[in-house]
Amino acid sequence: MELLFALGLIAIKIALLIAMLLLLPLPLTWLERKIAGHMQQRMGPMRVGWHGLLQPVADGIKLLTKEDHIPAEADRFLFKLAPILALAPPFVVFVAIPFGETVSVLNAEITLYVSNLNVALLFVFAVIGLEVYGVIFGGWAANSKYAVLGSLRTCAQMISYEIPMGFAVIGVVMLAQSMSLVDIVRAQSDLWNIVYQPIGFFVFFVAGLAEAQRIPFDLAEAEGDLGAGFHTEYSGIRFALFMVSEYVIVLLVSVLSVILFFGGWNGILIPLPPLLWFALKVAFFIYVFMWFRFTLPRYRYDQLMAIGWKVLLPLSMANIIITGIAFT
Amino acid sequence: MSRVVDRAGTWIGWALFADLLSAFTLTFGYMFSKPVTMQYPDKEKWLPYSRYRGHHFLKRDEEGEIKCVACELCARICPCDCIEVVPYEDEKGNRHPAKFEIDTARCLFCGLCEDACPADAIALGQQYEFSSFSSRDLVIGRDDLLGKPGKAMTGGGVVAARLNTEQDVLVETSEPHGYNWWRNIRRT
Numbered sequence: 483m484e485l486l487f488a489l490g491l492i493a494i495k496i497a498l499l500i501a502m503l504l505l506l507p508l509p510l511t512w513l514e515r516k517i518a519g520h521m522q523q524r525m526g527p528m529r530v531g532w533h534g535l536l537q538p539v540a541d542g543i544k545l546l547t548k549e550d551h552i553p554a555e556a557d558r559f560l561f562k563l564a565p566i567l568a569l570a571p572p573f574v575v576f577v578a579i580p581f582g583e584t585v586s587v588l589n590a591e592i593t594l595y596v597s598n599l600n601v602a603l604l605f606v607f608a609v610i611g612l613e614v615y616g617v618i619f620g621g622w623a624a625n626s627k628y629a630v631l632g633s634l635r636t637c638a639q640m641i642s643y644e645i646p647m648g649f650a651v652i653g654v655v656m657l658a659q660s661m662s663l664v665d666i667v668r669a670q671s672d673l674w675n676i677v678y679q680p681i682g683f684f685v686f687f688v689a690g691l692a693e694a695q696r697i698p699f700d701l702a703e704a705e706g707d708l709g710a711g712f713h714t715e716y717s718g719i720r721f722a723l724f725m726v727s728e729y730v731i732v733l734l735v736s737v738l739s740v741i742l743f744f745g746g747w748n749g750i751l752i753p754l755p756p757l758l759w760f761a762l763k764v765a766f767f768i769y770v771f772m773w774f775r776f777t778l779p780r781y782r783y784d785q786l787m788a789i790g791w792k793v794l795l796p797l798s799m800a801n802i803i804i805t806g807i808a809f810t
Numbered sequence: 811m812s813r814v815v816d817r818a819g820t821w822i823g824w825a826l827f828a829d830l831l832s833a834f835t836l837t838f839g840y841m842f843s844k845p846v847t848m849q850y851p852d853k854e855k856w857l858p859y860s861r862y863r864g865h866h867f868l869k870r871d872e873e874g875e876i877k878c879v880a881c882e883l884c885a886r887i888c889p890c891d892c893i894e895v896v897p898y899e900d901e902k903g904n905r906h907p908a909k910f911e912i913d914t915a916r917c918l919f920c921g922l923c924e925d926a927c928p929a930d931a932i933a934l935g936q937q938y939e940f941s942s943f944s945s946r947d948l949v950i951g952r953d954d955l956l957g958k959p960g961k962a963m964t965g966g967g968v969v970a971a972r973l974n975t976e977q978d979v980l981v982e983t984s985e986p987h988g989y990n991w992w993r994n995i996r997r998t
Contacts, residue, residue, distance in 0.1 A: 519845070521841050776837060777833050
């Protein structure tokens with residue numbers, strides 16, 4: 483009976499998580515277009531619903547009803563597989579992400595995470611690395627030069643930026659003496675990690691921008707020079723899956739930044755509910771992502787590589803050494 | 811010396827991301843500035859100037875008779891050959907058009923017909939909302955042309971408006987005097 487109850491609870495949590503992750507791109511696309519518009523002194527979507535609030539629904543219907551076109555020369559199996567491969571890892575990662583400690587619902591203490599892995603951080607980085615397969619297969623299977631170029635760039639970009647990203651969080655792990663994300667947040671209840679780890683956060687965030695393939699590091703899409711990069715040949719719902727994957731990764735990097743460096747659900751000054759604090763911080767980081775996107779131009783390919791290997795990697799290593807000397 | 815200081819300043823600025831910070835403050839400022847968008851069919855409408863070349867109209871003289879003398883000069887000068895005039899002679903012996911058709915689907919609104927007209931009978935007015943689902947509806951006859959709105963008296967500026975979907979694509983305006991559209995444009 484007890485086991486059944488626990489299993490049911492996990493099933494409900496997973497269902498809620500999937501629903502949240504699938505629905506969240508809708509408000510995020512609206513927000514992105516609104517922010518883009520206002521930063522360019524436009525208004526963004528205005529006509530569907532109040533201030534264009536229903537615009538994502540209209541876009542979704544449009545994408546669902548569009549022709550699902552597969553190019554004649556494409557590798558059909560990989561072409562169909564790629565969006566799923568791109569979408570699955572960001573969803574899997576959220577299994578290990580905690581959103582808070584516990585809440586009591588109907589006299590039962592319910593934890594706000596699906597599982598508290600003791601190697602959660604390692605799990606997150608291992609699984610999110612798989613996302614690149616979707617992008618590479620998508621570009622390769624489409625049999626188009628733009629898509630392949632986009633995929634090649636993604637490949638090199640991911641390899642260059644996973645390493646500094648992984649090194650950047652080692653400082654956090656050293657401070658918390660644990661890889662469990664819940665323990666890392668608990669360790670920050672007095673003072674957030676950003677105070678101890680400014681360099682670590684900088685490297686993590688820049689690498690996160692590259693990981694999410696957002697401007698200024700969206701070399702994989704680069705609509706100026708590659709059409710639309712790896713998803714040039716995709717249309718309809720498969721294109722939508724790539725977009726959902728992109729937004730979930732944006733959410734993931736924001737959530738990880740909050741958990742690792744900004745105290746997770748620990749609040750300061752104002753006593754708000756922990757979950758609300760968490761949501762506010764994540765929303766701020768999502769805004770920062772969009773703010774960056776509509777401020778900065780795209781880096782050139784060699785500059786991207788130079789930043790990754792010559793700036794971020796030494797910085798992250800220096801961060802480990804400084805943390806090691808100062809805090810142990 | 812000053813060059814060294816400049817260079818050091820550049821490097822310090824570069825290391826502290828001064829250039830990026832100024833970019834972010836700029837976009838943040840724009841984020842909360844007023845948009846310059848004119849919400850044309852839904853909320854606002856721009857009033858054309860008096861020299862605006864919109865839909866053609868035919869004029870009447872003081873006695874209410876049509877000014878056109880059916881000389882067909884406008885049809886001759888028209889670069890896209892979209893005017894068709896058939897003359898008749900009334901009982902007083904004056905020439906007038908029995909048929910005066912303009913195919914606005916082909917018209918390029920150059921205003922040459924207005925320049926060529928010896929009787930000052932045809933001109934390009936202020937109306938610009940006459941889209942249609944059929945190009946056949948865009949052939950406008952003599953009596954319709956007589957009823958079209960003339961040149962704009964006031965112009966420039968934006969007035970409050972509202973899209974009336976029942977009545978074609980015409981946008982209804984309310985107040986006669988609008989605001990200056992340029993007020994929202996940032997000029998630094």
